[in-house]
Amino acid sequence: xxxLDRVTVRYGSAVAVREVSLVAPAGEVTAIVGPNGxxxxxxxxxxxxxxxxxxxxKFDGREIQKLSALDRVRSGFAYVPQGRxxxxxxxxxxxxxxxxxxxxxxxxxxxxxFERFPILRERSESYAGVLSGGEQQMLVLGRALLxxxxxxxxxxxxxxxxxxxVAELRALVGGLAAEGVTVIVTEPALTALKSVVDRGYVMQxxxxxxxxxxAATLDNAYKQSMGVLSADxx
Numbered sequence: 001x002x003x004l005d006r007v008t009v010r011y012g013s014a015v016a017v018r019e020v021s022l023v024a025p026a027g028e029v030t031a032i033v034g035p036n037g038x039x040x041x042x043x044x045x046x047x048x049x050x051x052x053x054x055x056x057x058k059f060d061g062r063e064i065q066k067l068s069a070l071d072r073v074r075s076g077f078a079y080v081p082q083g084r085x086x087x088x089x090x091x092x093x094x095x096x097x098x099x100x101x102x103x104x105x106x107x108x109x110x111x112x113x114f115e116r117f118p119i120l121r122e123r124s125e126s127y128a129g130v131l132s133g134g135e136q137q138m139l140v141l142g143r144a145l146l147x148x149x150x151x152x153x154x155x156x157x158x159x160x161x162x163x164x165x166v167a168e169l170r171a172l173v174g175g176l177a178a179e180g181v182t183v184i185v186t187e188p189a190l191t192a193l194k195s196v197v198d199r200g201y202v203m204q205x206x207x208x209x210x211x212x213x214x215a216a217t218l219d220n221a222y223k224q225s226m227g228v229l230s231a232d233x234x
């Protein structure tokens with residue numbers, strides 16, 4: 001279980017995340033849903049360790065907020081950031097090898113990604129920059145999942161992807177949660193992942209404004225917060 005207690009992220013005098021407390025259980029998909037600028041990416045970065053934050057972050061009861069991002073990776077955290085952050089002038093295989101090196105794995109570990117996403121094997125010597133958006137997202141995920149993580153953070157993973165790719169990635173996310181992974185997803189809307197989300201939070205202006213124990217209630221709560229639904233859900 002991942003637990004945050006009063007986590008705050010500041011950029012100078014600007015507060016991006018304000019005293020956020022949440023729980024993300026193992027074996028479930030926890031969604032953080034909110035509009036652009038709500039603070040979702042800053043919150044995900046604070047969990048991963050790439051964004052400085054105050055407050056307490058615990059995983060399985062152990063405080064980890066002082067660990068670097070690299071130490072968190074080696075403790076079982078994996079992060080798929082918004083914008084993908086690939087080495088566009090390196091091949092698919094080389095991008096995967098970078099991930100393997102980071103995890104201290106042998107070069108052969110890239111086969112894990114090829115088995116998970118066979119299209120990456122076909123594109124293994126192609127530059128990452130010439131891949132389609134869906135193929136790039138598979139590459140980022142394949143790199144993050146060279147080892148099965150304990151915590152998987154997915155920041156707007158579905159944005160701009162074709163429905164077929166969305167369906168494949170959605171099934172992957174659900175399968176990882178079923179294996180006991182703590183999965184946290186951030187999205188501007190719940191539509192693409194609704195069928196695999198177990199619980200979640202609505203985020204606005206750096207704060208969590210609603211906690212919901214199902215995808216349906218989370219979806220309605222978000223729509224209400226955006227003025228899409230009336231209070232009775234119509």
